Amino acid sequence: MKHLLIAAGLLSATAAFAADKPQLTVYTYDSFVSDWGPGPQVETAFEEVCDCKLNLVGIEDGAALLSRIRLEGENTDADVVLGLDNNLITSAKETGLFAPHSVIAEYNLPIEWSDEVFVPFDWGYFAFVLNADAVAPANFRELADSDTKIIIQDPRSSTPGLGLLLWVKAAYGEEASEIWAGLADNIVTVTKGWSEAYGLFLEGEADMVLSYTTSPAYHLIAEEDDSKAAASFDEGHYMQVEVAAKLANTDQSELADQFLQFMVSDKFQQIIPTTNWMFPAVTPANGLPKGFETLIVPQKALLFEPDQAATEREQAISEWLSALSQ
């Protein structure tokens, strides 16, 4: 009982303490806030410099995150949204809920970044991950001709799934349908999200799984296991750039600006590689963690402009559906 009272006292004390400080609410995707994601470290690091309380709220994935913001509309509790990707930027802008940023940074992205609203915090290339000792096809055509089995994610429910669609579209344009028709017999199955697909791949259900070029780094660094590799495709790899932005209606505008600037600083960026397993948008002063140098470097970075991605999406999905529903 005594312990309970002390605990209650402590709790109310921290609550009162926290109430005195300004609070910044950041909506992000769930795996960012998880105990194994960047969230806990980011929270500590930012609170050290901001004299504020950082509330990270995790919402499923990037697409669900944007839906939440649209659902809450102008009176959202969020001051900052972190974790949308380049494919969602156009619909995010259409809501008119986001404000321009004031961030200045030297990005290490394979592409130019000049968006006025969205600030990138990390990026990666989609890639097929396979066992290092297996023979990797050199491109989609070779994959289609081989009997290599792959597991992919559904573009209607998963970010990588949509990324793959745009990858094929960016690489093959009008011929995308034909590529998909060729891939149909290579696809073991299509999953709802990344976790199911990756889990099935690790169980040996397929030869390759759609993931990121950075995936082998996890196995190498966290598990000291060099048995996984990413297949390098010679038509280039599609990119995913993850971004954040300030809400126009925030009552913590300065703090939000401060957070976005902090986001591209070393303290934030050096957390990213080994928690989010993506490339930091601004390479930290002490470089990337050991092991990242082993990752494949695509010869060509593919990426649609946000507006084009938004227009391509619908048609790409129906092409994909008709090719795989035969």
Place this chain on the structure above:
Amino acid sequence: MLRLDECVIANGDFVLRANLEVADASCVAIIGPSGAGKSTLLEAIAGFRNVKGGRIFWDGEDLTKRPPGKRPVASLFQDNNLFPHLSAEQNVSLGIRPNGRVSKDERALVASALGRVGLLGMGTRKPFELSGGQQSRVALARVLVQQRDLLLLDEPFAALGPALKAEMLDLVAQLISGTNKTLLMISHDPQDARRITNKSILVADGIAHPPEPTEHLLNNPPTSLRDYLG
């Protein structure tokens, strides 16, 4: 006095009419062919079945709209007279308080009732640990503590052997003798009716007739009863 005033009792398509009186402290058999509506009549008196027309009086008080538990009626059914999950004691206690929470004095009352039906010291047993006859005795003990003026028996002892059945009926007669209680019992066996009742209600052809002396009815049965008695 129990009075059924122009009562119309419906059970599905079947309709039973009753216009009769039963004097206080009498023992009355209800006799009639199978399916004539004997149980339906008891159900209406006990309040399990609403009457469609007419009224039921007890000592001049209108019972027609009263719920079963508020009538001066205690019933013993053909089966399910005890709750299997409760001990004999607990089952009897329900007769005093519906929630079974009895005071010390009341507990003594329960014990004495169990004693009067010959189950001294068996209060903690559950129904499945008792024989059929003993189960009937527990139910009778409960009726005793209920202290209701009208006792309705819907052949509760039918499943017992002839000797045991006679024994139970004698016990019933013994328990109510000297009290002001009125007994109504359904009977298929003229011997049972003769054994403890002095009057009988004939239920036949959709009508519950006023009581007449049991011997007279059984010795000069009307056609409907004669076929049934064989």
Place this chain on the structure above:
Amino acid sequence: MAERAQPISPLPGVGAATLVAALVLGTLAAVALRADSGGMFAFSDWAALRFTLTQAVLSSVISAGLAIPTARALARRRFFGRQVLIALLGAPFVLPVIVAILGILQVFGRAGWISEALGFFGLPAIRVYGLHGVVLAHVFFNLPLATRLLLQGWQEIPAEQFRLAAQLNCKGMAMFRLLEWPMLKRVLPSVLAVVFAICLTSFAVALTLGGGPRATTIELAIYQAFTYDFNLGRAALLSTVQLALTAAAALVALRFTRKEGFRTGLDRAIRRWDGGSPAIDTFWISATAAFLLLPLSSVVISGVVGLLELPTQVFKAAVISVAVAVASTSILLFLALPMAAAVAVGRHSFVELIGILGLAASPLVIGTGLFILIRPFVNPTAVALPVTALVNAVMALPFALRILVPAAQETVTRYSRLALSLDMKGHVFFASVLLPRMRAQIGFAAGLAMALSMGDLGVIALFADAQVATLPLQIYRLMGAYQIQAAAGGALLLLMLSMGSFWVLDRGGRWHVET
């Protein structure tokens, strides 16, 4: 007005049903009203609807069909490990979807145990992906549930009737027609309806085992409408279609479910006199056990290593999950018991219908609708756990009612006159007669609800922040962070907790009835 007086009022049950209806339909309305534009039923939705219906009908018919011989065998055989097997029947149902998929595919997949065994004999691997794969997975989830519900039906046939049948020298088919078929006619329709409703809202399982976009269900379209398209009108429309289909199935089931209580004897152990063929019973019991236990054991084997080195956060999440499950079970009983009583004292089709509807409601719609409704008043994150407990309770309600209603009907039929003559009414009847008489069923229902709540991701993902995570959410997070081994360990922990609480509650209710 009922022709007969009743010892208990249906009003609390009707009230509880109204609450549930308000939750299911109110959240749907909240989503629909928040939509900017109405939804359209797209051409591709017809294909989704057709696939959804096909797999749901096949899955429910096959699950129930296989459950009949299995339940019959379990009802009349006593063997070592029977109780454990019956308890394990609850297991597939409580696994988080993602864990179950991995478990099933580790056995039936391209690289699964069966394919490997076939490969050893030089035979080709089995191809599990397709409509048959979807049905296989759904049977894995629902066969155990159907078996448990039917087994209960068998145990409710009074021993006296079996004795009577034995004296009449009824055996095999004759026994089946005389005693068992009438029971099945009563129980089977609602079992079919429940399984149908569960399969109707399948999404991740159907897609993965279906092998691709041919296996698109309505629920996937709802998800897409919510997240990628943010078309709330469409989400509401599709959800309405789901609800309508379930309501139709439920109404058909109710028409066939005649209320005919068995008259039973006193509480005595059940003894069966019909021998039947031991070989056939052994076949069904072993086949079902193998079908269920193989994927479960793969979950156990994958999890053992991870279990030993689970991060502490997982244990914290386990504690939260148990707390949510306890709350959810309490809410469930608070709703289900009055509803069961209401159904028992009269035909309250409204109550029965609402009882099934909870299953057909898309968790996304309920979650989003609650979010819209709650947000003006409180921060949704602050009520994440109570809301999860509530939604889990509503999802478990259909199962609880299937379990509780027959027992409630039986109790009311047998004891209402006695209770009424003793003036035991309302809460007294409820507490001193109904609850003690339904102990076994309440234990079973509570155990199932507890296990279900523990394993269900529910709406927590929509509401939670970093601090509060339930065990299933933590398992998903581990998988999302590449920590597949730890996730497998978490899944095993979840399985043990679910089965443990199910076992305790189910046994707690049943110990005095069964031999």
